[in-house]
Amino acid sequence: MAEPSGRDLDAMIEAACVDAYGEEEELVGFHAVLADRVSLPFTTQVLGVDVVVEDLDLRPGGGVVALCRRGVHRQALPLLDLPVPSAPPQGWEWIEAFRRWAH
Template sequence: MRSPNRAALAALIAEATVDCYNDSGCVTGFYTMLDEHLELPFQTSSLGTEVTVSGIDLADEHIVVICARGRSRQRIPILDLPLPTPPPAGAQWIEAYRHWLRYVRA
């Protein structure tokens, strides 16, 4: 899967933020889209270690992923999550959220 182009990102952002009145509402909109569309679990690497991304959550108005390795669990900001190749289904929502934070929200 290739990264979505700007027009595709704009369409995803518009869908996630359609009824939002502030940044908090927009983050919740993206969380909802990720919860509905991101295929979990998936494997990726964090700090050179293979981990399983087993879930997503909201923490202090930021979206985080729950990474697991054995019995250990850690929450990582979704912005810092390296995506595997190929990325999981629904990863375009992560790209849209990143784009919104960098360019639209700024």
């Protein structure tokens, strides 16, 4: 997968936030786009162990989080802190656009 350019990411940010008024509505817009465009589930490593990202959620005061599972254990991790998987899922470029928007 080719890494999107800054211009590509900026266009994606504009698309996700097109009808939003303010940062909270932009966050809601991004969550909707991420939920629609990122293929779930996918596997990544957190602290050296494989975890399965089962869903993406919007948490009040917490932003967008990845709902991760390893066996019977589950944990929500901020999407901004999620490591890039060795095999990024389809739609990962939208997570990169979200990271650019958040910083």
